[in-house]
Amino acid sequence: MNDGVKTIGVLTSGGDAPGMNAAVRAVVRTAIAYGCQVKGIQKGYSGLLEEEIIDLYAGSVSDIINRGGTFLYTARCEEFRTEEGQRKGAEICRKHGIDSVVVIGGDGSFQGARKLAAHGINTIGVPGTIDLDIACTDYTIGFDTAVNTAMEAIDKVRDTSTSHERCSIIEVMGRNAGYIALWCGIANGAEDILLPELYNYDEEALIDHIIANRRRGKKHHIIINAEGVGHSTSMAKRIEAATGIETRATILGHLQRGGSPTAKDRVMASVMGAYAVDALMGGKSNRVVAYKDGKYVDYDIEEALAMQKELDPFQYSVAKILAR
Amino acid sequence: MNDGVKTIGVLTSGGDAPGMNAAVRAVVRTAIAYGCQVKGIQKGYSGLLEEEIIDLYAGSVSDIINRGGTFLYTARCEEFRTEEGQRKGAEICRKHGIDSVVVIGGDGSFQGARKLAAHGINTIGVPGTIDLDIACTDYTIGFDTAVNTAMEAIDKVRDTSTSHERCSIIEVMGRNAGYIALWCGIANGAEDILLPELYNYDEEALIDHIIANRRRGKKHHIIINAEGVGHSTSMAKRIEAATGIETRATILGHLQRGGSPTAKDRVMASVMGAYAVDALMGGKSNRVVAYKDGKYVDYDIEEALAMQKELDPFQYSVAKILAR
Amino acid sequence: MNDGVKTIGVLTSGGDAPGMNAAVRAVVRTAIAYGCQVKGIQKGYSGLLEEEIIDLYAGSVSDIINRGGTFLYTARCEEFRTEEGQRKGAEICRKHGIDSVVVIGGDGSFQGARKLAAHGINTIGVPGTIDLDIACTDYTIGFDTAVNTAMEAIDKVRDTSTSHERCSIIEVMGRNAGYIALWCGIANGAEDILLPELYNYDEEALIDHIIANRRRGKKHHIIINAEGVGHSTSMAKRIEAATGIETRATILGHLQRGGSPTAKDRVMASVMGAYAVDALMGGKSNRVVAYKDGKYVDYDIEEALAMQKELDPFQYSVAKILAR
């Protein structure tokens, strides 16, 4: 056990993700079980620089495991991208007696954790993003909830799409990653999935597919469009013009970020939060927790940030075969 | 009992609404209990003119009460707005032995029912629209489900809005009626509700309200925007520019039309469907079923279409007082 | 306006019901809008006698409208059934400066409100119970949520019941009232509904019905059993023995009491809470708020308690016809 770890700070940073509260709760209660004190740093690195720091107790995290969002708030922070801001952040940690920090967020947040570590603060990153776009890990907090939220919304769109024999384009989140789109594509039995990674968007082929499906008697045509592939609303207009089939776009937007987390997100975020504190107590720093090949592990942050990740081509080929 | 009623047709018309399947199921099974035959007319008046007519039995409507959309499909139909189309529709009814038709839809659909009645077909309208914008009735099929769907989506937007201390504009459906917006405004504890009926949209006042709330320490500011009040995305940009507070728009769109119906929509749609057949068997025609002042009643279609309806001012004043 | 109303206490009593928090929130914010102070009395009359009384502000009721249960807690209280307890309760109110109390609960809770009024405290009752068994009102807080919760659970039981071609008995709550059972019976398309009010339970007829349905090829047989009609588990054993069809009982139990309230429960509880404060400010006391024939009204508590209520026979006949 690392005697140098006495007070652990915890923050959430970047886009919020359902399950972050479960992770914070696990950090707090595991740290207390080790005899540590815990401080909540609000609004990510921005709140660190503003010293928005509160004491956390076992009871502070009661009744939050089932809540969406992050009760520590989150924000982006330009100042912390500077050497000056990073040094100041580390000093504020020391001023508040914080020797170690658990950072829950995505790649950008881990960059910050790396800098804090370089300035003498122990840091452990925990992957929290609905986009699943962290290369070192097969799981990120919030993805499972976001996919289920999107899937349920798309099930509803499909009801009305079928009733009206419409073509529907549904745009899901994911920034430059197509994981949410690919999962929804399979889970909703979509006719087409437009992905930033694997798909060279070919509108003519898409239109031919829609027309061919309608000739075969299909009552709806659901297209899942990953954020970043194209502008869903104008795509819908062009498709309607080309096919003569009523076509509507729905951009699911921010509702994908919220909601009570799924069991998977509650459980895995809890385990990752506990793992992060165990890692700190075991003397580790500048590491990121990951779930890889069925096991919880940790990587050096720099190595983790250098990794590459690809959509599973088998999963994609399954998606295409099933969309018949 | 009306011996002239031997074969009842049933159709859904206009925008689909969750609970329409429950109503069709009730029409079918109640008619069969009376010894009648039942025919399903697919795709509304359009399918009538195309003779897309199928036989329906008790088993045809098994396992549909919990399904969104309408298994009879729906469509709009220009041709049926003409005298010529209406006459043809009535003839097709007679050709298929259909003496009576139950029409599930909104005001536009009831206009069609009135015309069919004028051409000698018994008709009963059943109010089905998520917009609640049918003057003669306090309930329309689908409104309860749509409001709950929108409310749950807005709860999720609120989670992330709070985490990021954002202002959020959420645009809900309702065409020119603010019922969904008003209900969500209260149910989601929104800070502002923009309604077509009661609200003279004043963006300056809205911006002042946002700034005042932020000064008082409110972590989010939720604005429910009824369809038709304004363009949510550009509104968001102007508000962000004026307040300096990150502001995002979410347009819920077609997901509000789908989904498994709520208990209220399943039960009341079932009762209305049964009531419609009872009315036909009791010799009524050219009537619309309504739920008024706590009772199921029926009105002459023409009278019903001439009625006016207003948002409940008490409900609106409650919404404003609670948004503190 | 009643100048004598300066401080309003609010309590929840009896079984908890989803939407009670929305009602409390509305009481608090409406009272504050009138310039009153508000005190929360925890744990119903029991907490009153224990002086578990807290100050409530507009911010105290933030973020509770979407929560199940009651954040004021609730309890039953024997002592308050005595003249001595009631007098003591009124004195404690006066000691804390509480001149008026809004009581959210069922008939038993209104009895208490009547006694407090008799001892000089202004009281208004608000109907809160999932059972809908308050005679003066067509709506009680929590019923809509409880029915939807039960219905969704029964939809799930039906999936597995169909897969295994089983007979399923599902016992729902309602004490001696069959409203939840009747609503679920229609909403879930149940084959049989056992109600305390209208149904003279005849197991032989039930068994004949199950056998007849199976012969007609029905893949499941769902029986909704209202609490109080009989013991579901032993009923299942007898039915299985008599029919040779695998039969299972599910007792939904307390999950029916919880969960985020539906839109209807959030909105109507909010309006009723506001109405209660309006009534106090208008000089009323010893009244209970009701929703009757489509309007919010209020009744003298004694009169309200003397009213009788019946299941809607038309709704029941519809349920039986549709169960084919």
Added chain:
Amino acid sequence: MNDGVKTIGVLTSGGDAPGMNAAVRAVVRTAIAYGCQVKGIQKGYSGLLEEEIIDLYAGSVSDIINRGGTFLYTARCEEFRTEEGQRKGAEICRKHGIDSVVVIGGDGSFQGARKLAAHGINTIGVPGTIDLDIACTDYTIGFDTAVNTAMEAIDKVRDTSTSHERCSIIEVMGRNAGYIALWCGIANGAEDILLPELYNYDEEALIDHIIANRRRGKKHHIIINAEGVGHSTSMAKRIEAATGIETRATILGHLQRGGSPTAKDRVMASVMGAYAVDALMGGKSNRVVAYKDGKYVDYDIEEALAMQKELDPFQYSVAKILAR
């Protein structure tokens, strides 16, 4: 590619599980993409022996990916446990031209698949059970949905449990496996988890824990009880007697088996179904598909049945630490 595979049969067997429909759909559409014919064998091995066999086309499995249960029905079958029954089953396969069978179910169903293989039919097993109790795989179809269903129900019980300051025992499914209980224990933040595998049930210690928690001010005490650990209702009575704290038991029962599958269950069941057909086409037989260490793999059925599985001790220790 295996030219000997021309007609693939597919059946679901044992307890139904959400996602089985997604697996069947994937089997059907993947097989068709290979140019095979597909036959659905209804009601598991029982339906095989009764020759309840239907042709399946791409369109036969439209609109089922989001449905709970199994549209092929399922059953247990004593006759197929006999050598005689197995031989007859294989003969019926041949009679219907079925050279290969995909069996979706649990260990018992795989025993059957092994016997069919021994009689010359190619077989691939796909793990489908909500209990997660198949040793060779980290994932089984239906577990994720069942856990989420149970978790959401327990969230609701918790609402009312807190309002009344009750102790609640919730019994979840799992037969002799504690996976559902352990996941819910963490996901619902339960105070105690009673597991068949790791927990030597000590009621005295449990009672002491309840009393200690109440003294610390905890408003509820949630106990997740795995099926098979004890009788929840009598346990509740003893706990209430010993602690003086109102204690109620809820047995979630069959609702845990139904419901629309989660995204994970839809996606992974789809991939496994496609994998099973790929395996057959690659010349494999007598294998079971598994998800192990983050990859889809397959095992010899006999080897798979001989494997042992344990609850993750780290996960269990996390559960205990977080329950504070």
